[in-house]
Amino acid sequence: MLNIYKVILFFTIICLIVIPIYSENFNCSITKAEATSTTTEKFIVILDKNAANNHFNMLSTCLEKKVNNFDPSAISQEEPNKDENEVLVFYFDSFTAYFSDFDSDFAMNKLNKVEGVQLVEKSYKIYLTRSITTATLKNNKLTKSNTSLYNLDRIDTGKRKYDGFYTYPTNAGRAVNAYVMDTGIRMTHHEFKGRIKLGGVFCNGCANGDDELGHGTHVADCRNNIWCCKISKHHQCEIMGKYGGDLLAATKGINYVINAHKNAKNKNSIINMSFSTLNYSDALAALVKECTDNGIHVVASAGNDHKDACLVTPASVPSAITVAASDKLDKRANFSNYGPCVDIYAPGVKILSAFTSNDNDSVFFDGTSMSAPHVVGTVALYISTYGNLPPSNMSDAIISLATKNIIKNPNSTVSYFLRVPH
Ligand SMILES: *[C@@H]1O[C@H](CO)[C@@H](O)[C@H](O)[C@H]1NC(C)=O
Numbered sequence: 001m002l003n004i005y006k007v008i009l010f011f012t013i014i015c016l017i018v019i020p021i022y023s024e025n026f027n028c029s030i031t032k033a034e035a036t037s038t039t040t041e042k043f044i045v046i047l048d049k050n051a052a053n054n055h056f057n058m059l060s061t062c063l064e065k066k067v068n069n070f071d072p073s074a075i076s077q078e079e080p081n082k083d084e085n086e087v088l089v090f091y092f093d094s095f096t097a098y099f100s101d102f103d104s105d106f107a108m109n110k111l112n113k114v115e116g117v118q119l120v121e122k123s124y125k126i127y128l129t130r131s132i133t134t135a136t137l138k139n140n141k142l143t144k145s146n147t148s149l150y151n152l153d154r155i156d157t158g159k160r161k162y163d164g165f166y167t168y169p170t171n172a173g174r175a176v177n178a179y180v181m182d183t184g185i186r187m188t189h190h191e192f193k194g195r196i197k198l199g200g201v202f203c204n205g206c207a208n209g210d211d212e213l214g215h216g217t218h219v220a221d222c223r224n225n226i227w228c229c230k231i232s233k234h235h236q237c238e239i240m241g242k243y244g245g246d247l248l249a250a251t252k253g254i255n256y257v258i259n260a261h262k263n264a265k266n267k268n269s270i271i272n273m274s275f276s277t278l279n280y281s282d283a284l285a286a287l288v289k290e291c292t293d294n295g296i297h298v299v300a301s302a303g304n305d306h307k308d309a310c311l312v313t314p315a316s317v318p319s320a321i322t323v324a325a326s327d328k329l330d331k332r333a334n335f336s337n338y339g340p341c342v343d344i345y346a347p348g349v350k351i352l353s354a355f356t357s358n359d360n361d362s363v364f365f366d367g368t369s370m371s372a373p374h375v376v377g378t379v380a381l382y383i384s385t386y387g388n389l390p391p392s393n394m395s396d397a398i399i400s401l402a403t404k405n406i407i408k409n410p411n412s413t414v415s416y417f418l419r420v421p422h
Pocket residue numbers: 025026027
């Protein structure tokens with residue numbers, strides 16, 4: 001025992017001596033003069049986890065910036081770092097990220113060369129998101145329910161055969177928690193009433209979780225999100241208001257979900273990322289990988305720009321399940337992104353779902369945004385039927401359930417069409 005105390009004492013003394021000496025002799029590899037400039041824009045900086053302390057020391061010593069940890073439980077509509085001298089820090093398992101204002105030239109040509117900095121990326125606009133969590137029950141009974149919705153009728157069968165029924169595992173989605181990262185939700189809508197809870201509002205100037213666009217509400221509707229059926233719980237994270245979101249809001253939302261996942265007893269979590277960037281984003285890709293590394297399934301829509309899905313994020317991230325859109329005749333929708341980054345096809349044309357004008361409102365939408373929830377639901381059905389798997393195994397499992405070579409002109413490496421567990 002004595003030896004242990006000696007060791008502890010030894011290291012305490014070393015720390016007390018070494019740390020002050022270290023900071024006194026701190027060498028500024030960049031200076032405030034270099035960092036302050038006429039124009040400032042917000043950048044995300046991703047650091048090697050071990051470099052974080054030194055780096056923040058450097059920021060506060062050399063650049064006189066205030067370093068603030070981001071508290072995911074602090075749900076606020078205000079940007080906490082209004083002051084350009086403040087940096088907002090997110091600690092993940094595999095890296096540390098922060099946001100701050102810098103001059104573009106400094107950020108992209110100096111800061112990115114500092115030791116321990118993995119990448120620097122300008123915060124940009126993103127276009128729409130959401131996410132979900134699930135259940136532990138195992139059950140192999142099937143429920144057969146009437147449906148007039150072709151998309152539900154279609155995904156319970158391999159061949160294109162419409163029988164007017166949607167057949168799915170009975171306990172589907174029990175105890176499901178859904179983190180919806182999107183434009184918010186019409187909480188009072190009959191489709192969700194009593195099953196919705198505000199997770200957090202992470203965009204600037206957003207109206208406390210109300211859905212001002214209708215996207216989130218449509219995407220969260222249980223008629224498409226077969227996983228939630230009657231019994232699941234939603235948590236919503238609004239990261240995009242009427243006027244869009246940005247990388248900072250997405251990081252806050254993802255940080256929130258990862259923390260909620262870590263603190264939850266139920267580790268069956270699925271995130272549907274209903275947003276896309278215009279161009280590929282290394283920073284967003286790192287955040288998505290952090291989710292799957294933590295065991296959270298990520299389902300991403302391929303995007304609606306009739307282009308290669310590998311060009312946008314999160315669709316391009318290998319550990320995400322990327323979903324392209326097909327129509328009633330199993331043809332690739334003409335707007336759907338395609339290419340080698342697509343993992344699977346699901347219905348995404350003329351999808352009826354909840355809308356926001358009143359609590360019974362519904363509307364038809366087209367989009368890979370509408371396809372992705374079908375896959376989210378299927379992952380949840382899979383979990384409640386067979387149990388959870390690590391994300392990469394889940395992706396394989398969903399693909400092994402899928403019907404092969406049925407999509408016309410998929411223009412993808414694969415032509416897999418979604419099928420629910422049966
Ligand atoms: C600080 O930088 C100067 C000039 O680049 C260098 O000569 C010196 O050795 C550095 N000191 C430390 C402690 O790294």
